[in-house]
Amino acid sequence: MLELPYIVEPRPDTGLTNGKLGIWLFLASEVMLFGGLFAAYIMLRVGGPTWPVGADILNVPMATFNTVVLITSSITMVMAWAALMRRNYGTYQLYMFATVGLGLVFLTVKYFEYSHKLHDGLYPSTSTFLAIYFTLTGLHMLHVIAGMVVITYFALAGRSMFRKNPQWLTNRVEHTGLFWHFVDLVWIFLFPVLYLM
Amino acid sequence: MSNHAEEMDRHIRTYLLVFGSLIVLTLITVASSQFLHLPIGPHIAVALIIATIKATLVACFFMHLISERKLIMAVLGLTVFFFFVLLLVPAMTALSHETGH
Known part of the structure; x- marks a missing residue:
């Protein structure tokens, strides 16, 4: 069977595994994706005659709770990687499921937030503020879902990978973690920009 | 240990x-x-x-x-630069509206 090159050992010229360089290049493109939408936010805000204070329309306690949930999921993700570094598969799996669980809590809170808005007749078409709010948080939510799918996959299918080549699984989980922390990082900016300013 | x-x-x-x-x-x-x-x-x-x-x-x-590694820093440095260019475009547009130019 063909072995993938430089997925366990770093490539001599870059000093990195191909997977790590790949995920960082992908994250760079993600920065530009969200950057474009943040630019749209600035354009709408400075171009509009008025701009609401997010806290008057949105639920700050719910969003604060969700911020704490995402930050906690980042620590469980990094602990899953640390457990793999120690070759402790049971602990790794526990932290991975905890991360997915916290992702689910985040999505549930978001569901209540969205349904409350829609119930009050506040749609993306209601105002430019709500349009950019739904666009930015919706795109972010898609990223949370994508991250949860990958984390669930490695939590369930990781055992055979661990038996075959534990360092390869450790690297893959580190790369998954990089994506998950990026999703957390985007929320760290979305929260004050949309809810508090 | x-x-x-x-x-x-x-x-x-x-x-x-x-x-x-x-x-x-x-x-x-x-x-x-x-x-x-x-x-x-x-x-x-x-x-x-x-x-x-x-x-x-x-x-x-x-x-x-x-x-x-430095290579990742280089990729990120470039990304951050273009990210700020992206944010600068609407900011400059707003400024030119205000000054009328």
């Missing part, structure tokens, strides 16, 4: 410290926006400065940027 295990213990202590800092900074952000009643300019500045500190902590420690 081996050196590797000791090193991981040290890493985990750092992660927990960063986690605690992130929670405290989140509460400070919310408290400052709810109770300080600053004018809009300083209010935005405080919120963005705290968010940047939090993002730096996540990137440096959870994403291991603090000990990462």
Whole structure:
């Protein structure tokens, strides 16, 4: 069977595994994706005659709770990687499921937030503020879902990978973690920009 | 205990410290926006400065940027540059509207 090159050992010229360089290049493109939408936010805000204070329309306690949930999921993700570094598969799996669980809590809170808005007749078409709010948080939510799918996959299918080549699984989980922390990082900016300013 | 295990213990202590800092900074952000009643300019500045500190902590420690290779730094440096160019475009548009040029 063909072995993938430089997925366990770093490539001599870059000093990195191909997977790590790949995920960082992908994250760079993600920065530009969200950057474009943040630019749209600035354009709408400075171009509009008025701009609401997010806290008057949105639920700050719910969003604060969700911020704490995402930050906690980042620590469980990094602990899953640390457990793999120690070759402790049971602990790794526990932290991975905890991360997915916290992702689910985040999505549930978001569901209540969205349904409350829609119930009050506040749609993306209601105002430019709500349009950019739904666009930015919706795109972010898609990223949370994508991250949860990958984390669930490695939590369930990781055992055979661990038996075959534990360092390869450790690297893959580190790369998954990089994506998950990026999703957390985007929320760290979305929260004050949309809810508090 | 081996050196590797000791090193991981040290890493985990750092992660927990960063986690605690992130929670405290989140509460400070919310408290400052709810109770300080600053004018809009300083209010935005405080919120963005705290968010940047939090993002730096996540990137440096959870994403291991603090000990990462130069190539990743180069990729990120380029990304950050273009990110600010992207943000500058609407800001300059707004400025030209205000000055009428």
